Amino acid sequence: SAKETRNGWKRYETRMNLKAKEKLLLENDLRMALELGQFYLAYQPLVDLQSDTLVGAEALLRWKHPQKGVIPPSEFIPLCEENGFILPLGEWVLRNACEQMMRWRGAGFPPIILSVNLSIRQFRQHDLCARIANILADTGMQPQWLELEITESIMADVAYATAMLEQLKKLGVRISIDDFGTGYSSLYYLKRFPIDKLKIDRAFVNDVLTDRNDAAIVSGISAMAHNLELKVTAEGVENEGQVAFLKGLKCQEAQGYFFSRPVPPEEFVALYETHRNK
Numbered sequence: 001s002a003k004e005t006r007n008g009w010k011r012y013e014t015r016m017n018l019k020a021k022e023k024l025l026l027e028n029d030l031r032m033a034l035e036l037g038q039f040y041l042a043y044q045p046l047v048d049l050q051s052d053t054l055v056g057a058e059a060l061l062r063w064k065h066p067q068k069g070v071i072p073p074s075e076f077i078p079l080c081e082e083n084g085f086i087l088p089l090g091e092w093v094l095r096n097a098c099e100q101m102m103r104w105r106g107a108g109f110p111p112i113i114l115s116v117n118l119s120i121r122q123f124r125q126h127d128l129c130a131r132i133a134n135i136l137a138d139t140g141m142q143p144q145w146l147e148l149e150i151t152e153s154i155m156a157d158v159a160y161a162t163a164m165l166e167q168l169k170k171l172g173v174r175i176s177i178d179d180f181g182t183g184y185s186s187l188y189y190l191k192r193f194p195i196d197k198l199k200i201d202r203a204f205v206n207d208v209l210t211d212r213n214d215a216a217i218v219s220g221i222s223a224m225a226h227n228l229e230l231k232v233t234a235e236g237v238e239n240e241g242q243v244a245f246l247k248g249l250k251c252q253e254a255q256g257y258f259f260s261r262p263v264p265p266e267e268f269v270a271l272y273e274t275h276r277n278k
């Protein structure tokens with residue numbers, strides 16, 4: 001009846017309001033979190049498979065919420081992308097990661113590649129290069145040790161992506177394509193873009209020993225990367241068998257729980273230490 005419909009609609013409306021309210025609360029929390037220093041970066045090693053040495057670290061954002069504990073990025077980054085907060089937050093990540101690397105370098109650790117995730121929203125900022133140049137100048141970080149991880153989504157606007165990637169290249173930073181294989185990529189542009197590396201999505205690496213399709217995809221991406229003279233990193237490596245498979249493909253680099261989970265900077269020092277002694 002009409003009454004039921006109205007009640008049904010009312011309930012729905014209330015739910016929507018709640019959702020919007022929750023979002024607003026979370027947005028407020030995010031802004032406060034940045035001011036109060038509740039964000040930190042965890043670092044996960046990138047390992048060279050031939051020499052078994054540490055060659056890089058990926059910075060991964062964490063939110064240490066006073067009540068809720070450590071919140072993973074999957075629970076707040078989508079909202080940050082939606083409301084634009086990813087712009088100040090992403091800039092904080094870049095600066096913080098560069099500062100950390102310079103502290104490690106200052107403590108006598110050898111240089112390794114520092115990988116930082118760049119949101120498509122950041123990539124679309126016309127003054128992105130100037131912002132990065134400022135961070136490099138302020139921190140003393142050398143551009144050739146900084147790697148920006150972007151996703152295939154940049155290919156939606158080829159003209160813009162080409163121009164931006166060329167600017168970034170001029171700045172001297174490295175570019176890698178993250179989660180490779182999950183998005184839409186034109187192989188034609190892959191060759192023409194000034195890209196340094198493909199990171200094979202962990203969805204493919206995960207089942208590489210049991211799923212023939214995934215094995216074919218990983219080996220195909222690896223071969224293509226070699227032919228295009230791009231480096232390749234396998235993400236989400238969790239066991240010895242996967243390592244052996246990847247070595248067989250001459251895949252240079254790997255990252256995953258088999259080597260280490262992402263760890264806070266204090267713990268990363270220990271991984272760095274073993275590398276220095278090798």
Ligand code: C2E
Binds near residue numbers: 044077118202237255
């Ligand atoms: P991603 O860039 O693909 O990062 C790799 C994710 O895989 C990380 O999740 C990492 O903890 C996880 N991982 C690494 N090795 C393994 C493994 O062996 N097995 C499994 N199951 N997982 C593994 P995390 O830290 O939760 O980050 C999730 C995503 O959030 C990232 O995926 C990235 O897209 C985004 N993200 C994280 N930090 C930032 C940031 O500073 N800026 C932006 N824009 N996005 C970020």
Ligand code: CA
Binds near residue numbers: 058117149178
């Ligand atoms: Ca990444």
Ligand code: CA
Binds near residue numbers: 178179202235
């Ligand atoms: Ca990834």
Ligand code: CA
Binds near residue numbers: 206207
């Ligand atoms: Ca699979």
